[in-house]
Amino acid sequence: MDIFLETTMEKAKKQYRGAQAPIACIEAVKGAVQKPYQQGIEKERQLFQSLWATGQPQAQQYAFFSERNVGKWTHPSGGRWDTVAPKPVHTAAVIGLGTMGRGIVTSLAKAHIPVVALEQDAQQLEIGKKAVNGLLEREAEKLIKQGLAPGSTLASVRFTLDFADLRDADLVIEAVYENMELKKEIFRKLTSVCKPDAFLCTNTSGLNIDEIASVTKNPHLVIGTHFFSPANIMKLLEVVRGHHTSLTTIATAMNLGKTLGKVSVLVGNCPSFVGNRLLSPYLDQASYLLEEGCYPEDVDKALEDFGFAMGPFRMMDLAGLDIGWRSRMERGLAGNKVPLGTPARQREGKRYCPLADLLCENGRLGQKTGKGWYQYEKLGGRIAQPDPWVKDFLQKYRNTHQIKQRPATPEMILECCLYALVNEGFHVLEDGIASGPEDIDVIYNNGYGWPKYRGGPMYYASTVGLTKVLDVLDKYYKENPDVPSMKPAFLLKKLAMVGEPPLKEWRTQVGNPDSKL
Numbered sequence: 001m002d003i004f005l006e007t008t009m010e011k012a013k014k015q016y017r018g019a020q021a022p023i024a025c026i027e028a029v030k031g032a033v034q035k036p037y038q039q040g041i042e043k044e045r046q047l048f049q050s051l052w053a054t055g056q057p058q059a060q061q062y063a064f065f066s067e068r069n070v071g072k073w074t075h076p077s078g079g080r081w082d083t084v085a086p087k088p089v090h091t092a093a094v095i096g097l098g099t100m101g102r103g104i105v106t107s108l109a110k111a112h113i114p115v116v117a118l119e120q121d122a123q124q125l126e127i128g129k130k131a132v133n134g135l136l137e138r139e140a141e142k143l144i145k146q147g148l149a150p151g152s153t154l155a156s157v158r159f160t161l162d163f164a165d166l167r168d169a170d171l172v173i174e175a176v177y178e179n180m181e182l183k184k185e186i187f188r189k190l191t192s193v194c195k196p197d198a199f200l201c202t203n204t205s206g207l208n209i210d211e212i213a214s215v216t217k218n219p220h221l222v223i224g225t226h227f228f229s230p231a232n233i234m235k236l237l238e239v240v241r242g243h244h245t246s247l248t249t250i251a252t253a254m255n256l257g258k259t260l261g262k263v264s265v266l267v268g269n270c271p272s273f274v275g276n277r278l279l280s281p282y283l284d285q286a287s288y289l290l291e292e293g294c295y296p297e298d299v300d301k302a303l304e305d306f307g308f309a310m311g312p313f314r315m316m317d318l319a320g321l322d323i324g325w326r327s328r329m330e331r332g333l334a335g336n337k338v339p340l341g342t343p344a345r346q347r348e349g350k351r352y353c354p355l356a357d358l359l360c361e362n363g364r365l366g367q368k369t370g371k372g373w374y375q376y377e378k379l380g381g382r383i384a385q386p387d388p389w390v391k392d393f394l395q396k397y398r399n400t401h402q403i404k405q406r407p408a409t410p411e412m413i414l415e416c417c418l419y420a421l422v423n424e425g426f427h428v429l430e431d432g433i434a435s436g437p438e439d440i441d442v443i444y445n446n447g448y449g450w451p452k453y454r455g456g457p458m459y460y461a462s463t464v465g466l467t468k469v470l471d472v473l474d475k476y477y478k479e480n481p482d483v484p485s486m487k488p489a490f491l492l493k494k495l496a497m498v499g500e501p502p503l504k505e506w507r508t509q510v511g512n513p514d515s516k517l
């Protein structure tokens with residue numbers, strides 16, 4: 001067996017929990033590597049449907065086949081993008097070489113697409129160049145191990161400060177700070193320097209695609225291509241359709257994901273899209289647990305024992321705490337836009353936890369600054385160690401605000417965090433932002449280190465039992481009416497009421513929402 005196949009098999013075994021993984025899954029992974037899409041997706045869909053016919057498929061089988069068939073379950077009212085030919089991407093450009101940009105450049109180069117990489121000033125360009133070169137060297141090492149010559153398999157990367165150098169790019173991916181005015185400024189420049197038919201993509205983690213598109217001459221060529229951190233590793237590409245985005249643009253972005261070896265999932269345009277929209281109440285719950293007596297390592301341990309690759313605090317340190325902070329400042333929830341006299345732990349009448357903001361104000365942005373919820377061995381280090389500073393800071397904070405302490409068992413941690421996440425998943429389905437529960441599961445399995453052997457959050461809820469999820473949410477919400485994200489979603493109540501139909505039938509219970517897809 002060659003090394004590439006061997007590595008992929010090892011990864012599959014790890015993701016699907018080794019011996020528990022059904023042989024069929026492992027064999028299918030092997031087949032998929034050797035003969036990609038040779039037998040056609042239709043055959044797999046039939047296989048998956050026959051699995052459903054025998055009852056609820058095993059979580060691993062469900063996760064595997066959902067991933068291979070994502071986007072094929074329904075043909076959203078927005079149009080059949082999958083019947084339209086994608087445009088080829090011969091050259092690409094990436095703007096901003098921070099945490100995300102450097103990984104995106106690496107993914108493109110690995111997929112044989114030459115890239116122009118642009119930064120804002122010479123210093124940032126130098127830092128970005130060093131980081132990209134480091135990642136490319138690592139890729140080259142892997143190719144050498146496989147007996148391949150890196151020169152012929154990694155495309156070239158050209159570094160620049162000049163927007164004029166983007167004039168030949170077929171597709172541009174913007175990955176600058178999460179700030180609407182800055183993104184608009186960049187898109188104004190792009191629309192004037194790029195080819196008239198260039199696709200203009202934004203890697204925003206949650207800003208309005210339509211507002212970004214509004215400053216361009218061709219809003220139908222604008223689309224969200226939301227990568228996940230580390231962008232050269234994580235397999236998910238959330239493709240966000242704007243109001244004016246054309247079917248060709250969607251088809252091209254979806255196809256780009258496939259070319260990069262990623263799983264593309266089409267979602268609608270709403271604040272934070274799908275993945276991060278579910279993440280927000282999950283992270284809120286994790287932060288409330290800290291206010292009430294837990295430490296980051298307690299919460300992370302419970303979720304990592306559940307199977308997550310990283311608990312919420314290690315994950316935030318990886319992504320960078322400043323992203324959420326910038327977004328909250330833009331929304332007037334943090335920073336100097338907060339009206340004077342606003343209580344520290346309340347915003348717009350709802351419970352608010354300012355802990356992450358306070359960490360950012362202390363320069364603790366996560367791995368990139370060597371300190372966040374944990375401390376790291378160096379700037380950009382990856383080994384998370386509990387930090388006495390954080391412990392002390394949390395104790396002082398709890399005393400200052402006289403917060404009632406609540407001992408939390410691992411079960412309570414799981415219920416609070418996971419049910420909050422799942423509840424938002426039902427809202428997303430109600431709003432027509434994702435085409436079905438399978439898409440949400442694929443997003444979590446591939447973008448957030450959710451344990452595939454548990455199927456995905458929506459599948460997991462179906463195995464816990466929707467009535468149980470509903471009861472726990474109901475109880476929590478009654479005790480905490482200032483946390484509206486825990487108010488059970490209408491669709492969850494409806495599904496529990498009609499006798500908890502299997503997941504494959506949930507879509508019919510949603511009715512016909514105004515699909516944003």
Ligand SMILES: CCCCCCCC(=O)CC(=O)SCCNC(=O)CCNC(=O)[C@H](O)C(C)(C)COP(=O)(O)OP(=O)(O)OC[C@H]1O[C@@H](n2cnc3c(N)ncnc32)[C@H](O)[C@@H]1OP(=O)(O)O
Nearest residue numbers: 205228229230233309310316319321323324382447448449
């Ligand atoms: C305030 C926040 C609010 C949200 C803000 C917006 C954010 C967004 O819009 C969306 C996001 O991206 S959210 C973050 C999503 N990412 C995750 O949840 C990551 C979860 N972690 C994992 O999957 C694995 O631990 C991971 C894959 C990282 C590592 O896997 P393993 O544990 O199996 O480790 P290895 O097998 O040793 O490594 C595999 C490859 O990953 C590289 N790597 C490991 N740790 C890393 C790290 N900390 N940073 C960067 N790269 C890392 C590692 O080098 C290896 O790469 P190769 O050697 O090239 O294969």
Ligand SMILES: NC(=O)C1=CN([C@@H]2O[C@H](COP(=O)(O)OP(=O)(O)OC[C@H]3O[C@@H](n4cnc5c(N)ncnc54)[C@H](O)[C@@H]3O)[C@@H](O)[C@H]2O)C=CC1
Nearest residue numbers: 096097098099100119120124175176177178204205229319
């Ligand atoms: N960090 C994460 O986990 C994820 C972030 N995102 C999104 O990706 C975008 C970038 O985030 P990060 O890479 O984390 O930020 P970052 O702060 O690590 O990097 C941003 C980079 O943009 C550069 N930049 C700023 N203004 C520029 C300009 N005018 N021209 C060229 N370059 C400029 C900066 O110098 C910096 O290197 C944001 O929209 C963020 O919401 C999306 C998914 C995950």
